Amino acid sequence: MANITQQPRRAPRPQGPGSRMVPGEKTKDFRGTIGKLLHYMGPYRVGLVAAVALAMASVVFSVVGPKVLGNATTEVIRGAQALAAGTGGIDFGRIGQILVTLLVIYLASAAASGIQSWIMTGVTQKVVFRMRGEIARKISRVPLSYFDGGGVSKGDVLSRMTNDVDTLSQSLNQGLIQLVTSLTQIVGVAVMMLTISVSLAGVTFVTLPVSAVILGLVINRSQKYFKLQQEQLGAVNGRVEEDFSGQVVIQAFNRGERAVEYFDRENDRLYESAWKSQFLSGLMQPLMTVVGNLGYVGVVVVGAWLAVEGAIQPGDIQAFTQYVKNFTQPITQLATVSNVLQQMAACAERVFEFLDAPEEEETAALDPATGKPAEAIGNAAGAVDFDHVSFGYLPGQQIIHDFSADVEPGRTVAIVGPTGAGKTTLMKLLLRFYDVNAGALSVDGHDVRNVSRADLRQNFAMVLQDAWLFKGTIRENIRFGRLDATDEEVEAAARYAHCEHFIKTLPGGYDFVLDEGATNVSQGQRQLLTIARAVLADRPILILDEATSNVDTRTEWRIQRAMDKLMAGRTSFVIAHRLSTIKNADTILVLRDGDVVEKGTHDELLAKGGFYAQLYQSQFEEVA
Structure with missing residues (x-):
């Protein structure tokens, strides 16, 4: 019998704290998040280093190309001048050697780029595969208070597992390598330009501080909108999930317009943040193009003057012109990459926030010899x-x-x-x-x-008011109580719980597939199936x-009979x-x-x- 100790009653409070969304903000720690992501990719460092090395090699080969092609141009012009002066002719053998060398260089660049892409794609997919798995396992380890106590909504967790990880996958595959290739190309092209003409290189380098200022201003403004965009995407997903699950109630109370109004409110916030982030992202490339074109004009003017003075070879002018384009292009790409990296950091930060969430703590003392809890209930x-x-x-x-x-x-x-x-x-x-x-x-x-x-x-076994059944066969849903149960044991549990009479009327019987939410069977039938699941679990x-509570009197009588049998002993x-x-x-x-x-x-x-x-x-x- 129960032994009860009473105290004076106190005022009640609503049970279970509600959840709330965190307002949008900048990425809290951009460098820290990127560092954490690189550390997370540690198990795949060999592939990552190989991909980076191949990307750099591909850029180095492509950077050398214009210089070699300029040598061919210079050789043609010298031969034409010698032919005109009657002192020689064009050395086609030499030109052929240069062009074959150029072909080998470009083929090597293409091969390195292709292999790098194959390796990086594999690394990226392994990272996101592991990340999705860890999120799925984390969901079962966070305490119930994480959702009840204002951590995140279930829709936001779903968004982190799908949208954020997908965006991270795309950004990682494109952004990291693009960053490496752009920086390598800038350094490589700068070195090649200096070997050709310090004067022309100086004209080109003037554009660097202008580019840096533009990049800094735009990145500072756009960074917070990328984080806000991902958070609002989670809020929209949560709203959609809630409206879908409550559609019957929404329609019954004629609250369809109100539901659309709430959705539009969240969708407008998503539109606002997405528009600003994408606008600022798209603004950088045309700004950088303008800066690059100004540098190109300066090179043409100074280069023409140097050519007239005989201070530079014609082939070098051609090569330098190509290098100017190759120099401004990676700077423009860096502007785009900076947006990709911001988005990648925002997604990674949200994923890591969830993976770092506190888990259910085991308070049991451990046995030093086995590392397992020293105390156990057993059966x-x-x-x-x-x-x-x-x-x-x-x-x-x-x-x-x-x-x-x-x-x-x-x-x-x-x-x-x-x-x-x-x-x-x-x-x-x-x-x-x-x-x-x-x-x-x-x-x-x-x-x-x-x-x-x-x-x-x-x-413990449980039968709740809200009968939870997943999409799958009736046999699979009952077997959820004990996964190693045989078909005969599953069917015996169903008979014990008075389920068999309606299961046999369904197409396929025990192999009948319940849809999402098990809406293709009645509420009473769902309850009986959960009782059968508890019977199969056979817990004390x-x-x-x-x-x-949700069934009619006749169904209640059937369920009560099943529960009376289940409770025996x-x-x-x-x-x-x-x-x-x-x-x-x-x-x-x-x-x-x-x-x-x-x-x-x-x-x-x-x-x-x-x-x-x-x-x-x-x-x-x-x-x-």
Whole structure:
């Protein structure tokens, strides 16, 4: 029987803090995020270094090309002048050698570029494959409070796993190599220009500080919009997910226009941030083109004067002209790459923020010899003890004040009370979705904080008000309770839970595919399938949370029969608003504002004429 300790009741509070979105901002640590991303790519450093080396080699080959081609031009002009003066002719053999050399150089450049692209694509896909896997595993490790307590919305997590990782993949594949090739080309071209003419090189280099100022101004303005764009994309995804899942309610209350209004509000914010980021991104290239053209005009003027003075060869002028174009092109590309890197950093930062989120901490002491928890429940008998438990989702705002109950193995405990009394919160504590603030909660004499969560939860099965079933066959959904179960065991569990009669009427029977949300079967059938899943799991402690609240009386009777069979020989916690369903419970705990105000059997509580009797009579006063 339950042993209850009571304290004066306190004012109730809304259960579960709500979630909120973080407002847009600049990337908090651009350099740190890029460094963290490079460190994350550590396992693939060989491929990354090879790709960078090949990209640099490709650029070096292409940079040498114009100089070699200029030699061919100079050789042609010298031969033509000698032919005109009657002192010689054009050396076609020499020109042929130069052109063959040029062909080999360009082929080597193309080969290095192709191999680099193949390697970098592989590295990028391996990185994002690992990242998606880590996000998926992280979702199961973050505490429930991460979503309940204002961390991020589920839609935002989905956006980080899809949009952010996809954008990161594209940016990483394009941006990193483009950065390397652009810098290499700038250095290589600068060296080649200096070898041709210091004067012409000086004219070209004047454009560098102008370019740097333009880049700095535009990058500083655009960086915050890339971060805001990704965050708003997550907000839009969250809104779409919410509207899709609640479409029936939206239509029933004629709130379609309101839903569209809320979506338009988020979509407008996304449009604003995306427009600004893309506009500033597109603005850099034409600005850099103007600067490059000014430098090109200066080179033409000075080069013509040097040629007249005989201070430079005609082929060198041709090569230098090509180098000027090749010099301004990578500067323009750097402007584009800077936007790509900003976007990459914004996406990486959001992904790493989630991967760095706090996880459920194991408080169990470890055995030094094995590294595993020193204390374990194993296969529990089912004894549960709440010892002066207090809990609140937020500091100083308690929901459960001083709750004590000693539940013997195999007993059925019903927990009743008005909405917000803390009934479901007790079950969250029992499963260690949250830990108690004070007191202790034990299973088979083991404080749940001294054992691993996996060890604790293997002893629980649940049937909830919202029957969760995934897209897949009925057989797969039932087998979710025990993955190694045979088909015969799955079908036996279905018969035990009174499911077989409707399963056989469905096309394909046990191989009938439930759609997303299992909307192609009734609510009552979904509940029976979740009971079959719990039957197959065959665990010693059972939690039934409003399992019959959404069905009609006849279906409720069928579900109740299935649950009665399921509860036989198990420690069962039944949360119910329909008090007729818990008449046979061994003990009924009546919660009010986080306190147990009454306890006893159904008949004992009715005889007292207290709060439970009032609840019961209010449900059946019309019948009476």
